[in-house]
Amino acid sequence: MSSPPPSILVLDDHQDTLDLFVMVLSQRGYEVLAVSSVKQALKLTNEKRFDLLVFDSRLSDGSGIDLCKHIRETDQLTPILFCSGLAYEKNKQEALNAGAQAYLVKPVSISLICETVASLLATSERQAASLLKGGQRRDSGELAAPAG
Numbered sequence: 001m002s003s004p005p006p007s008i009l010v011l012d013d014h015q016d017t018l019d020l021f022v023m024v025l026s027q028r029g030y031e032v033l034a035v036s037s038v039k040q041a042l043k044l045t046n047e048k049r050f051d052l053l054v055f056d057s058r059l060s061d062g063s064g065i066d067l068c069k070h071i072r073e074t075d076q077l078t079p080i081l082f083c084s085g086l087a088y089e090k091n092k093q094e095a096l097n098a099g100a101q102a103y104l105v106k107p108v109s110i111s112l113i114c115e116t117v118a119s120l121l122a123t124s125e126r127q128a129a130s131l132l133k134g135g136q137r138r139d140s141g142e143l144a145a146p147a148g
Helices: 015-027 038-047 064-072 089-098 110-134
Strands: 007-011 031-035 052-055 080-084 102-105
Touching (some): 015 031, 052 064, 089 102
């Protein structure tokens, strides 16, 4: 029995960006949900656990940075990738300081999107396996049983 594909939530208020992420990542075997508002993203992250979150910085109903900070209050493990048109170093640092693991500047190549997503998911899997093996607390606050 194979494991389900990694699930990715993409938040951007530009439909063409959402379409690109859905097309590219779905073709590579990921389960991708795309939303265009902070409100929708917040609802989904409260209902479902995702393996990766992809946010734009500025959205019509709020800030990806603020959403990232909110998520980090209860979930320190799920990797967060920003893909934004804000290209200054201060914008990247703001996202990383909020809890993101990576920051890509639009326009971005498909190959860089795929490489970054694969890298973040691989790192996340290794961290989760390490936490489970060591009996560490997971993001839900539950104590994971040591493997073995």
